[in-house]
Amino acid sequence: MWNSLKAFALVFGGCCSNVITFETLMSNETGSINNLITFCQFLFVTCQGLPEFLDVHQPFPYFKPLKTPLHVYVITVVLFYISSTTNNNVFKYNISIPIHIVFRCFGTVITMFTCWLLNGRKYTKIQILSTLFLTIGAIIASLFKDADFRYQDLKLQAWKIGSDQSVDLTFIFGICILVLSSFTSSLLSAYNERTYQKYGKHWKENIFYSHFLSLPLFLFSRKQLIHEYRVMRKSERILCLNFGGKILVPREETLLLFNVLTQYFCVKGVNILASKTNALTLSITLLVRKFISLLLSVRLFDNNLSYTGYIGVYLVFFGAFIYSLGSIHPRQNDKGAIKKSK
Numbered sequence: 133m134w135n136s137l138k139a140f141a142l143v144f145g146g147c148c149s150n151v152i153t154f155e156t157l158m159s160n161e162t163g164s165i166n167n168l169i170t171f172c173q174f175l176f177v178t179c180q181g182l183p184e185f186l187d188v189h190q191p192f193p194y195f196k197p198l199k200t201p202l203h204v205y206v207i208t209v210v211l212f213y214i215s216s217t218t219n220n221n222v223f224k225y226n227i228s229i230p231i232h233i234v235f236r237c238f239g240t241v242i243t244m245f246t247c248w249l250l251n252g253r254k255y256t257k258i259q260i261l262s263t264l265f266l267t268i269g270a271i272i273a274s275l276f277k278d279a280d281f282r283y284q285d286l287k288l289q290a291w292k293i294g295s296d297q298s299v300d301l302t303f304i305f306g307i308c309i310l311v312l313s314s315f316t317s318s319l320l321s322a323y324n325e326r327t328y329q330k331y332g333k334h335w336k337e338n339i340f341y342s343h344f345l346s347l348p349l350f351l352f353s354r355k356q357l358i359h360e361y362r363v364m365r366k367s368e369r370i371l372c373l374n375f376g377g378k379i380l381v382p383r384e385e386t387l388l389l390f391n392v393l394t395q396y397f398c399v400k401g402v403n404i405l406a407s408k409t410n411a412l413t414l415s416i417t418l419l420v421r422k423f424i425s426l427l428l429s430v431r432l433f434d435n436n437l438s439y440t441g442y443i444g445v446y447l448v449f450f451g452a453f454i455y456s457l458g459s460i461h462p463r464q465n466d467k468g469a470i471k472k473s474k
Contacts, residue, residue, distance in 0.1 A: 139408060142401025144421055150394035151425040157387050165388075166220040168360040171350050172388060173395040174216075174343045180396060181340035198341075200331040205341040208327070211320040213346045218313040225306030232310065241267055242318040243414075250322050253410065262455035266416065269447025276440035321414055324406050333407035339399060364388070416455050420448060 157165065187196050198205075222232060244263055247253040324338065350357065364384050406414050427445065 139401045139404035140417070142397050143405060143417060144401075144424060146394050146397030146399075146401055147418075147421050148425045148428055150391060150398050151422075152428060153387050153391040153394060157384070157391065165360040165364050166223065167217070167350075167353055167356050168364065169388065169391060170216055170220045171357055172392050174346055174350070176392045177339060177343040177396055177399060178347060181336065181344075184336065185340050199334045199337055200327060204327055204331070205338075205345055208320065208323065208338070208342050209345040209349075211316050211323065212342045213349050215313055215316040215320055216346075218309050218316070222306055222309045222313065225309065226303040227306040227310065242314055243321050246318045246322040247325065247410070250319075251326055259455055262416075262451045262453075265447050265451030265454060269444045269449075269451060270422075272440060272444030272447065276438050276444065321406070325410055328407055335403040335407040339403050343399075413455075 154169070157169065185196055186193055241263055244255060244260070248255070327338070328335075402414065402418070405417060409417075
């Protein structure tokens with residue numbers, strides 16, 4: 133019970149804080165350092181877990197024996213790397229944060245379908261209904277975050293689609309990347325669920341090797357990493373911290389540090405939760421977390437949320453509530469069946 137509460141605290145605390153620092157970095161003049169952010173996140177998680185998985189008591193240090201086969205982590209690394217890099221780089225292709233949230237919300241439906249297809253998991257009608265509420269609510273809240281729904285706007289969009297306006301190929305490419313990111317993320321959740329069932333819930337080992345084995349892949353984008361580092365170093369913004377006295381530190385580097393730290397807490401919480409629950413429950417939790425981040429963004433960055441947007445938010449939390457009920461009843465039925473069999 134305590135581990136589950138700890139996982140929820142890390143997910144909602146770490147992930148929400150991470151989104152805030154990421155949006156702050158994106159809003160600055162260094163908004164093109166997405167690859168650098170991802171690389172620093174992977175490097176920090178690897179360095180933090182290295183002492184636990186490296187045996188230094190021998191004349192020559194070596195890695196401790198794996199509890200899960202290496203080929204499993206190779207597949208995990210490929211899916212994890214594709215999901216992380218595409219998710220962080222999609223903003224280069226005219227994709228706004230609301231549109232990003234909309235497509236990531238489809239991850240819940242994709243996760244349900246993937247777990248049904250690969251793991252043979254069955255879902256109740258209540259769980260399926262709750263997923264629909266969550267997805268519809270997420271779309272409404274994201275699309276109508278700034279303005280309420282109007283039928284005139286819908287007709288205007290239909291007219292634009294039917295007109296001879298040029299197609300934004302950059303935006304279309306960004307949408308394709310979002311679809312790929314959502315699919316690989318859902319596939320990773322389903323694959324991790326199967327891995328934990330077959331080899332045990334070694335979530336610490338999963339965190340370390342999924343990040344450690346991904347580091348060599350960044351060699352393919354080394355030139356871009358160097359360029360983004362130079363862009364960040366050119367920023368002359370200063371942040372004033374009060375720790376017994378005023379301390380002046382580089383703003384972008386400090387934000388990057390907080391982003392890396394909060395990402396570590398977020399990843400840790402997600403992996404603990406993945407080892408304690410199934411992939412769909414994890415997807416639902418992350419979806420609710422995204423909307424808490426959305427509300428925090430509205431509050432902290434002085435953004436407005438329309439009445440239509442609030443309806444979408446209420447649908448999200450209502451769907452999460454229904455899902456929790458749908459997850460409880462099957463367990464009670466299983467217990468009743470066990471008692472009858474006795």
